[in-house]
Amino acid sequence: xxxxxxxxxxxxxxxxxxxxxxxxxxxxxxxxxxxxxxxxxxxxxxxxxxxxxxxxxxxxxxxxxxxxxxxxxxxxxxxxxxxxxxxxxxxxxxxxxxxxxxxxxxxxxxxxxxxxxxxxxxxxxxxxxxxxxxxxxxxxxxxxxxxxxxxxxxxxxxxxxxxxxxxxxxxxxxxxxxxxxxxxxxxxxxxxxxxxxxxxxxxxxxxxxxxxxxxxxxxxxxxxxxxxxxxxxxxxxxxxxxxxxxxxxxxxxxxxxxxxxxxxxxxxxxxxxxxxxxxxxxxxxxxxxxxxxxxxxxxxxxxxxxxxxxxxxxxxxxxxxxxxxxxxxxxxxxxxxxxxxxxxxxxxxxxxxxxxxxxxxxxxxxxxxxxxxxxxxxxxxxxxxxxxxxxxxxxxxxxxxxxxxxxxxxxxxx
Numbered sequence: 001x002x003x004x005x006x007x008x009x010x011x012x013x014x015x016x017x018x019x020x021x022x023x024x025x026x027x028x029x030x031x032x033x034x035x036x037x038x039x040x041x042x043x044x045x046x047x048x049x050x051x052x053x054x055x056x057x058x059x060x061x062x063x064x065x066x067x068x069x070x071x072x073x074x075x076x077x078x079x080x081x082x083x084x085x086x087x088x089x090x091x092x093x094x095x096x097x098x099x100x101x102x103x104x105x106x107x108x109x110x111x112x113x114x115x116x117x118x119x120x121x122x123x124x125x126x127x128x129x130x131x132x133x134x135x136x137x138x139x140x141x142x143x144x145x146x147x148x149x150x151x152x153x154x155x156x157x158x159x160x161x162x163x164x165x166x167x168x169x170x171x172x173x174x175x176x177x178x179x180x181x182x183x184x185x186x187x188x189x190x191x192x193x194x195x196x197x198x199x200x201x202x203x204x205x206x207x208x209x210x211x212x213x214x215x216x217x218x219x220x221x222x223x224x225x226x227x228x229x230x231x232x233x234x235x236x237x238x239x240x241x242x243x244x245x246x247x248x249x250x251x252x253x254x255x256x257x258x259x260x261x262x263x264x265x266x267x268x269x270x271x272x273x274x275x276x277x278x279x280x281x282x283x284x285x286x287x288x289x290x291x292x293x294x295x296x297x298x299x300x301x302x303x304x305x306x307x308x309x310x311x312x313x314x315x316x317x318x319x320x321x322x323x324x325x326x327x328x329x330x331x332x333x334x335x336x337x338x339x340x341x342x343x344x345x346x347x348x349x350x351x352x353x354x355x356x357x358x359x360x361x362x363x364x365x366x367x368x369x370x371x372x373x374x375x376x377x378x379x380x381x382x383x384x385x386x387x388x389x390x391x392x393x394x395x396x397x398x399x400x401x402x403x404x405x406x407x408x409x410x411x412x413x414x
Contacts, residue, residue, distance in 0.1 A: 011038040012047075017394045021292050022336070024396075025049060025324035033307035037319065040084040040187070045296065045317035049324035051331055051348055053307045057318060058353035062301040064098040065355060070298040072315040084187045087194050088295045093236040095244070095355065102354065105233060108223045109241065109358055112163055112216045118361040121159060122369065128158040129370045133377045136408060144384040147374075147404040148254050155370050156249035159362065163245070164238060165208050165215025174200050178242055201238045216241070245359025248350070251290035251393075251400030252281065252367045258401055259284060259338050260375070262387045266340050271375065275340050277368040282345035284367070285326070287338050289349040292323035292399035322348045323399055380410035 014037050015024055028035045033050035048054050057063050064070040067089035073079055074089050088096060094106035111117065132151050139145055157175055160166075166174060177196040204217055212218040220237060223229045229237070260267045260280070269275050297318040304311040312318065326347040327335040350357035357363075375381065383390075384405040391402040 011036040011044050013038045014047075014396050016040060016396060018292070018392055018396045018399070021323060021392065021396065021399055022327065025292075025321060025327065028321060029324060029328075032309045034309070034312065034318075036310075039295070039317075039319070041080065043083070043085075043317065045319045046312050047293065047319045047321055049321045049328070050307055051325040051328050051346075053305060054320050054322070054325055054348055055352050056305055057297065057303075057320065058351065058355065060303065062299065062303065063318065064298045064300050065096050065102070065296075066098040067096065067296065067298065068092075069098060070300050070315070071296075071317065082187065082191065084190055085295050091236045091239060092230070092233045093240040094358070095240045096236075104228070105237065106358070108220060108229070109216070109237065112219075113245075113358045113361055115361065118365050121162070121362070121365065124162055125155070125159055125366050125369045126373065129155050129373045133373060137377070139408060141409045142407070144405045144407060147257055147406045148250070148401060149403065151370075151374065152253035152257065152404065153250050155253065156246050156363075156366055159249075159366055160242065160246045163216050163362075164204065164241065165213050165217045166204055167207055170200055170203060170207075174204075178246060197239065197242075198235065201235050204238070205234060241359065244357050245362045247398055248290040248357065248359060249363040249366050251288070251398060252284055252363055253370055254400040254404055255288035255290070256280065256284040256367060256371050257374070257404055257406075258383070258387060258390060259287065260371070261381065261383050261406075263338050266338065267375065269340065270372075271379075277372045278364070279345070280340045280371065281364055281367045282347070283338065283340045283342060285349035286332070286345045286347035287326065288399060289323035289326050289347065290363075290399060291349070291397060293319050293321045293396055294351070295319055295397070320348075320351075322351065378408045380408075382407050382410045 012028065012031065012035055028037070028047050029049045033053045034046045034048045036044060037047040038044055048057060067074040071089065079086060079089065094102055094109065097105050132154055136145060136150060153175070157171065161171055174197070177193050177200055205221065208215065208217040209221050212221070217238065220229060220234045224231060224234045266280070270277055270280055297320065299312045299314050299316050299318065301314050302311050326349060329335050331346060350360040384407050390404070393400055393402050
């Protein structure tokens with residue numbers, strides 16, 4: 001497939017393995033606030049790195065999230081079934097909709113991520129994290145443990161399973177499917193994982209239909225039975241919640257653990273109570289946005305802005321680089337430095353405008369509580385390898401460490 005931007009040439013080819021996401025953002029930034037890029041399948045898009053331009057685009061009435069309505073190539077059937085990013089276009093949920101349809105699909109979800117609902121999760125988050133830390137505490141003092149696999153990954157999923165009403169017997173399989181569905185470096189693996197994810201969510205819906213509970217899935221089934229959601233919209237809404245609330249929190253925790261272990265003075269300030277853990281979370285989100293770049297938006301008309309060297313034409317694709325915005329040198333002094341004491345941690349890690357991430361409150365609260373409990377329980381926690389040896393996720397979308405090998409008690413026995 002070669003779906004080119006109108007009149008554009010010489011696109012920057014995105015690194016699908018994300019071997020140096022911040023270096024890539026620097027390259028994109030050097031090409032202007034909006035740079036032409038090539039995505040998988042030779043699809044061209046405008047990658048936007050400037051935070052002011054991102055805010056403008058995310059609130060512009062002529063910018064859509066709906067491929068079904070506003071991407072000409074998709075409407076014409078020119079996008080192959082095996083295009084690696086097709087799931088973002090195919091989904092029928094609040095993330096991939098526009099206008100009145102977006103409001104309809106978002107409405108039944110909003111209450112479950114309200115301040116009241118999230119505050120009520122505190123005890124569950126603490127209990128879940130505490131149980132995992134108890135399990136970690138039984139490890140041999142010299143054992144290297146993967147904190148991503150055994151902590152950062154598990155805490156958010158347990159919280160999300162409670163919200164969604166996922167039965168215990170499906171939790172492990174769902175976890176495996178979610179983990180593989182965000183890769184952009186292995187198309188076949190990603191497509192297989194997404195197929196598993198859809199199948200498992202179908203099982204969750206079937207179980208909750210037979211045994212309704214006080215959970216989001218049961219509420220969405222009720223909405224579906226009332227005719228306000230289609231069965232496809234129900235399943236795709238669950239898929240969106242997993243992406244919005246789980247993947248972001250896993251990467252927030254993973255990047256947060258790595259950053260704090262490699263900045264001991266910052267960690268000491270938190271342990272001493274000089275700064276709240278919520279401030280650390282905001283700096284983690286700025287410094288290592290859990291979602292580096294998010295596909296896709298579609299221009300419904302020609303878009304021109306003083307920051308754009310070339311107007312974005314109607315029908316062209318837009319990729320918003322939220323991770324680049326957090327390190328914008330025009331907005332932050334020494335943007336590459338990790339510093340929880342900054343006066344402002346301005347970032348766009350959860351997006352902006354009407355599509356602001358529904359799971360933001362859950363991610364923030366889970367991050368603050370889980371990080372505090374981890375470092376309180378293991379005060380001598382240390383990475384088992386130099387931070388430079390940590391591998392990133394092979395995705396230009398999802399940003400975080402692939403594994404976190406750590407020593408719970410440092411170099412010495414407790």
